[in-house]
Structure formats: structure tokens, C-alpha cells
Amino acid sequence: MFDATKTNRAYCGIPTFLRADLCALGGEIPTDAMAVLGIPFDEASPFMPGARFAPRSLREHSLRFSPQSYYDMTSDRTYLTDAVTGRAIVDAGDVDVVPVNVAATHHNITEAVAVLLAADAIPVVLGGDHSISFPVVSAFQRPIHVIQIDAHLDFAPITDTLTYTNGQPFRHISNLPQVQSVTHIGARSLRIREAEYRDTLAAGNRIVGMDEIRETAIEDWLGHIPADASVYLSVDIDAFDMSLVPGCVSGEPDGLDYRQMRSLLKAIVARFDLVGFDLVEINPQLDVATGATSYLGAQVLVELMGYRLAKVRMSELAN
Template sequence: MNEDRLNLPFVGIPSFLRSPVQTDMRNMDADIAVLGVPSDEGSPWYPGARMAPRAIREMSVRFAEYGAIQHAAGLYDVDEDKHYLRYERRNQRIVDCGDVDILYTNPEGTMRNVTDATSEILQSGAIPVVFGGDHAVSFGVVRAYEEPVSIVHFDAHLDYRPFVHGVENANGSPMLKIGNLANVDRMVQVGIRSIRTSKSALQQSLDRGNAVVTVNRLRRAGVESILRELPKGGKVYVSVDIDVLDMPLVPGCASAEPEGFGFEELRQTMFAIARHADVIGLDVVEINPMLDVRSNNTSLLGAQLALEFMGRVVEQPAYLARKGRAA
């Protein structure tokens, strides 16, 4: 009798969720495409976020199940008594595109590579799921979109730091740069709380028309304080800086701040966005494995957030309509 391999987490090549590796993005047939951007040249503090795509992939194999039967079942939510990503897992609709080429000491060249790789994923019809790296890489990703898109930005910081001494590709400035892109419509910045936030940066964000939803405001007003800022069914790109979570939850983050969201708060908020909008891209950034605990908990959280969020995204009616599948 032939038995399936156990496929234990510490065995084999750690592609994201043990998905097929597809580095030829011009000839790709997938629904979700994972892309790593291992760059931390934009970080003015501790280095190490460049190691995150590799660490996140290693942690993701813990969700890959043992053997073919469980693999085909998808990801099971105990509270909801429901499997997610079952179709995608059974039909190998999730692929790992590897990492973009990082041109060290040439951040502009690296950003071009990020944009080019994301463009190829979008042209294939897949949703990019991007793991940084520091938050500067988000600009390179969003720049690849040609259609109008709103941004939901989860972060402890506004990331509206002005360019000083010609430094534009820093992790404190991506939302300032993204907000200047012609196709970027609404921007909702969620979780802002750092006392390093400047009043002038806040005013600049508000003057652009952005909505700024602090942790306390979300807790008072609920998730509607985000959803009302986004058109129902509109196209949305979600950027998650892991420091939106509370400091004890993310030891592997150089920019962690106190009094952030709990994991369940963030999880349910992201699920609400997936139900409300047509999510067409995601990035998770600022995980630093060189600072993390030995069990890589921060990388594990990043992998789980992406998996659970995408499990809800692929059930959105607009997404299913594009794929020719019934809701």
C-alpha cells in the first residue's frame, strides 16, 4: 500500500505553504502569487528585515499540513467550522514566485525590479501577496497598478516623513510617495499611534484627503470607521506593517510601539475589509528575523495573517466573478 509522505515542516524546500515555485511570471497560471522583496536598505534603524521573506516561508510550512488528504482540505477555522483556500490548495492556484533581484546600494534599481515583477503578476491575472523587507518596498509594488485603487495602510506610523538629503526610498516615506501616484484614490491609515508622529506629517496626510484611524478611534467607533471611507466593492490594496500589532506580539520588529492592536482585533478588521471591498493586493512588511525570538513568532504571525486574509479575499463576489466562479 502506498502512503503519502508525512511532509513534516522541517523536511523539504520551504516555498510558501509548500506551493509550486513559478519564477516565470510571464507564463503563469495562478490566482495568488507570493513574491519576496528581501530589502532593508530603507531602514534607518536595525537592519535584518531583508531576511523576512525566507523566514516567513519557513514558518508557512507549518500551515501546509501533513500528507495529501489534509492538504486538499484547505485551512480550517475552528470557530467558523469552515475550510478556507480549499479550492486554491486542491488546484494549486497559489504559487511562489521567489524573490525580486535586490541591487544593493541601488535602491532605485531594486524598486524598478519590484515594480516589474508585480506588473508581471498582475498581467497574469493573479493577486500579488508580497513579503518585505522594510516598508519602502510597498511603493514599488503599488506603482505597478494601472487601474484606480484605494489603499488601506495598517501601521503604527503615518510613513509621511519628508525627503531629507534626497533620501526618498526610506521606510518612513512610502505612503507619502504612494499618495502621489495618479491612480491612487482613497487612502485609509489605520493603527496610527506613535508619539514620534509629527503634526505636520499628519496635516499633510489629511490635506491629501486621507482618513487617519488611530487605535483608540477604531476601538471607539468600530470597523465602520474604516469601511465608510472605502467604496463598497471598490478595488483596495492592503499594506500591513507588522508594528500595527502591540509591541509584545512582535519582538521581531525594529519599529514596534506600545498599545497596538491585538492579533484578533487586526484579524477581524482585515476580514471586514475583505468582505466589504475587492482586495487586489497585499503586502506584509517590517518583520525582522534577526531580532525575533528563537521560535520566529513574528514571522509566523506574518504568514498566518496573509493566509487567513487571502482565505477571505478569494470568497469576495467581485473576485469570484472575475474568475468565472459562482459566489
């Protein structure tokens, strides 16, 4: 969709992510592409709903970044050069959400991600509330480690009646046979139940709290995952300090600042083989009018794409 001869102000044009080409799921996904997939689902929200509008809002704010590349002044490096025009990034549109039918919606999600994986694409998932991570991860066949950056554990017990809320996805994920480990980074909320804490540790998972983040090195928390392992990363925007995410209903104090997040994203991409990622829990309905939370989320996604593609290119050069 990008046309370099135009001015391309962010308020102009049909919004795909970064003005990437819109690709239907049936066959045109370029191999190895980062394929953006929206999942506008928020029926599992525990308090104020509205995250269903985040895929649309993230795409709109992504247009504030140049589709041609971005420049990181600090490292004097340019990222994403020609990624959009060269179809290293495409937009696969949204999953079809079936209202009040969580089974059908989960089925559609898993199927859509499976199509992307079958094309050897890297799914870049735009939530939605956090419940969507479970059907997304379910689509992966190969063994993966899951890293969750989040103020909460989302590891609530599963009961007969409460099964697919956004407090439970990582218990479901931890139970998947292909998932080797779950690592919770940034957990700190007083709303985490003790049972969640005990159960995820008992399941062999790893929790990294804010004190650890402040006082120890990243290698200390990520050492339990083998280097170059396949990693799926799930970023809940509430991992950030609540002052940075006014449009996130589950914002919590004492969270990550941007530099901490950036270091973490860089380290994860550098050490592991990032095979997919999601960003969840932005609620544009309730955000401040400038859309600051969506902008921040779009930047996280753009940087992750940048680091991931830079790594691919370096490794291509190395061959």
C-alpha cells in the same frame, strides 16, 4: 512542490510559501492566482536592519500550516481547500535586489509586480522594510485605494537627500495618480511627526487611531471607500501591539490585538475587491528564537489568502 503522500513536517523540504509551486515570472503564473512574491530589501531601515530575511522566514513558518486547507473552528469553515494543489496559490520567488542601488531595485520590484498583474494574479508581497510598498503600488495601473495598517504613517516629507527611506512610502504612494485615497489604520506612535499627520489629512487621506478602533465600528472608518472598490492592503507587522512582535524593530505599545486585526482583515476583504497586499517589517535576524513574529506574519498572510479565495469562490458560485 506539495506531495500529499509525505509527512511534510515543517522542517522538511525546500520552503516555498505553503509548499506552493514555484513559478518563474515569465509566463507560467496561473490566471487569478494569488502569487507570493518576496522582496528581501531592508536598506531603508531606520534603525536595526535585517528585514531582508523575512521572505525566507515567512515561507519557512508558512509550512507549519497545512497546504491542504485550514479550519476555522469558530466559524466552522474550511479555507484554502485545494488552493495549493489547484494552483490558486503559487510562489513567484523573490525580486532580484540590487544592493546599494535603490533605483534599480525599485525598477525590479515594479516590473515583477507588473508581470503578476498582467497575468491577472493577486500579488501577495513579502517584505522587506516598508519602503517596498511604493514600488509595488506603482505597478498598478487601474485606480485603487490603499489601506495601510501600521503604527506609523510613513508619510514623512521628501527632501533632496531623504527620499526613499521607510518613513516615506505612503507620501510617494499618495502622490501616485492611480491612488484614490490612503487610509492609515492603527497609527499611534509618538515618533509620528506632526507634519506627517497634517500633510496626509491635507492630501485627503484618512487616519484611524487606536481610540477610534476601540470605540467605533469598522464601517465608520472604511465608509469613505466605495464598496467593491479595488483596494491594495499594506500590513506593517508593527500594527500589532509590541508584545506580539518581538522581532519587529519598530514595535510600539498600545497596538492591535489579534482579534482586532482579524476583524479588520475580514471586513476589508468582504467590502472591497482586494487586488494585492503586502506584509512588512519582520526582522528574523532579531526575532525571538522561536520565530514567533514570523509565525504571526505567516498566519496573517494565510488568513488573508483564505478570506480572499473564499470570496472568489462564493462569487463564482453566485454566477
